[in-house]
Amino acid sequence: xxxxxxxxxxxxxxxxxxxxxxxxxxxxxxxxxxxxxxxxxxxxxxxxxxxxxxxxxxxxxxxxxxxxxxxxxxxxxxxxxxxxxxxxxxxxxxxxxxxxxxxxxxxxxxxxxxxxxxxxxxxxxxxxxxxxxxxxxxxxxxxxxxxxxxxxxxxxxxxxxxxxxxxxxxxxxxx
Numbered sequence: 001x002x003x004x005x006x007x008x009x010x011x012x013x014x015x016x017x018x019x020x021x022x023x024x025x026x027x028x029x030x031x032x033x034x035x036x037x038x039x040x041x042x043x044x045x046x047x048x049x050x051x052x053x054x055x056x057x058x059x060x061x062x063x064x065x066x067x068x069x070x071x072x073x074x075x076x077x078x079x080x081x082x083x084x085x086x087x088x089x090x091x092x093x094x095x096x097x098x099x100x101x102x103x104x105x106x107x108x109x110x111x112x113x114x115x116x117x118x119x120x121x122x123x124x125x126x127x128x129x130x131x132x133x134x135x136x137x138x139x140x141x142x143x144x145x146x147x148x149x150x151x152x153x154x155x156x157x158x159x160x161x162x163x164x165x166x167x168x169x170x171x172x173x174x175x
Contacts, residue, residue: 008142009050009151010159013058013066014039024103026089026096029061032069040066044073053147054080056138058087058154067153074151086138089155090131093124131158135165 014036018025032040043066052074057067067081095103135158142150154162 004148006142006145006147007050007149009047009052009149010162011043011066011070011151011153012156012159013060013062013153014043014069016062022100024092024095024098024100025060025062026092027060028097032062032065036062036066037069040069041073044070047074047151050151051149052076052151054082054145054150056082056084056087056141056150056152058089058158059083059085060088063087063153063155070151070153080147082141084138084141086134086141087152087154087158088134089158091126093126095125131161132165134158135162138162139165 013030014032016025016030016036017033018028018030020033047070053076055067055071055074055076057063064083071081095105100106138152139162142152152159152162
């Protein structure tokens with residue numbers, strides 16, 4: 001990087017209809033609510049003065065809708081927006097698309113789906129080793145990009161995991 005640093009802005013997709021219904025989305029698409037469109041338009045306004053050069057977005061519908069809405073204000077050409085599976089939410093396996101109330105999990109267990117030894121509490125959930133591979137893949141994309149100011153449209157959980165991996169690797173983070 002020849003002494004230059006990168007600015008990475010992690011964004012969460014806007015509120016979805018499925019969020020409101022208590023549905024575990026995982027790798028299901030999702031559709032933004034009116035509030036979700038408003039949230040991502042606000043994100044676009046907040047990013048206007050940041051000089052964003054590139055956007056990486058997950059390939060799930062809720063992420064694409066959020067990126068499109070935010071970019072209406074950021075106004076990057078389409079060739080500066082990249083789809084990547086690395087920004088997908090974690091895959092909940094057979095729980096994807098189900099209401100939380102229809103699973104044997106509590107809301108707090110959804111947020112802490114892995115035990116302390118990184119063992120999944122659901123048998124068919126995406127392993128943390130695979131999540132590591134995806135998040136490190138995104139970090140590699142960012143580091144190899146010619147852009148210095150990058151926005152990534154993910155989800156709350158995957159964004160947290162990216163921060164964890166950046167911190168673990170010793171990158172300097174500024175709020």
